Amino acid sequence: MKRIPYWICLLLAIVGLSACQGKKEGGTRMISVTIEPQRYFVEKIAGDLFQVYCVTPAGQSPETYDPTPQQMVQISRSQAYFRIGEIGFEQAWMKNLQSQNPDMRVFDLSEGMELIKNQEEEHEGEEAHHHHHGSVDPHIWTSISGAKVIAQNTCQALVKLDPENQETYQAGYQRLIGEIDSTAVEMKRLLQPLAGSAFIIYHPTLTYFAREFGLQQLCIELDGKEPSPAQLKRLIETAAQSKAKVVFVQQEFDQKNAELIAKETGCRLVKINPLSYNWHDEMIRLATILAGKDGQAD
Known part of the structure; x- marks a missing residue:
């Protein structure tokens, strides 16, 4: 896992202070996610009750992507971060994002999934520390079972964030599960x-x-x-x-x-x-x- 430069850590601290002020002033509730398929699932369940911000731009790999200062501001304005699990971006950045945004709740959407170990990790020994994924394969959204786990965890997270709209989220979840089943x-x-x-x-x-x-x-x-x-x-x-x-x-x-x-x-x-x-x-x-x-x- 790559080490984040000191100047970026300093920038995070500055961004965190400015974003906290923005949160106090209110505005549209926002959730940050790592990849676009997550945004798809969240928007299917939440509708327009939350704005969903995806960190990894199109054409970039979430294994190695480093966010821009402007993206750090966006993330720090979020009420919550929905991580996909163990992908490279999250391994490199989540601790810093959490430490600089202590009020931002973090939910792991891979929780409950039967994760597959990286075969390279099992055979490469010490060299495996350079692998972007860590010890498990993070690409759970490319399966039906993984999509259902993500959908369930997303719904549960939304209800925890906004219990007043529980019925809306559960209805969105049921529609999404129907779509996943037909797929x-x-x-x-x-x-x-x-x-x-x-x-x-x-x-x-x-x-x-x-x-x-x-x-x-x-x-x-x-x-x-x-x-x-x-x-x-x-x-x-x-x-x-x-x-x-x-x-x-x-x-x-x-x-x-x-x-x-x-x-x-x-x-x-x-x-x-x-x-x-x-x-x-x-x-x-x-x-x-x-x-x-x-x-x-x-």
Whole structure:
């Protein structure tokens, strides 16, 4: 986990003082979140009762992102921070954000989720301390079970923050669960015939997705680092043996190795956005691509 420079810590203290004054003056209630899928869930449940501020901008990785001074002001104006769990930004910044904003309540939306340990951590020993995730995979929102955990924790947090509107939040929660269930039905229809098959991805974002639908995720990035030529060779061989057909790449990461593997294996190279605000649409799109139903398959 990277160390935050002293000047940033000083800035946090200044920002915290100014933001506290802003909170006393009232205004729209605000919640900060780390990634866009969280904003989707909160807004589905809370409606317009809270303004939701997402820290990680589009095209940036929440594993390594550092907030700007202006963002620090926004966060410090929040009544609460909903963390996704153990993603890199939160590991690096949450202690400082909490210490500088002691009135800001923090809720962990991964609470109660069966978390997957990072395999690299189990095998890399001391070097694993450089991994962005820590000891567990944080990408719980890429699964149906994870989405339900996030939704439940979000609803409970909103009720704690604003008990007067409990019925509104519970109604929003029930609607969201209905949407998640319908998403699951469609994804199962598309992916059930593919059980046991593999796909390739640069960054291991779809670990929970793969576990849930019986798929094998082959990752290009290893322990948060570019693969060596030998590792690339092994991956290409494994991909050929597993008959993988798709290489997924995200806009937050370099594409050259993904392009190389796609070329060597004959796989389709497809850009995805697991950090998309439109959680339902992106989940269905992932399943549709893997099933070869997106109109682009060979």
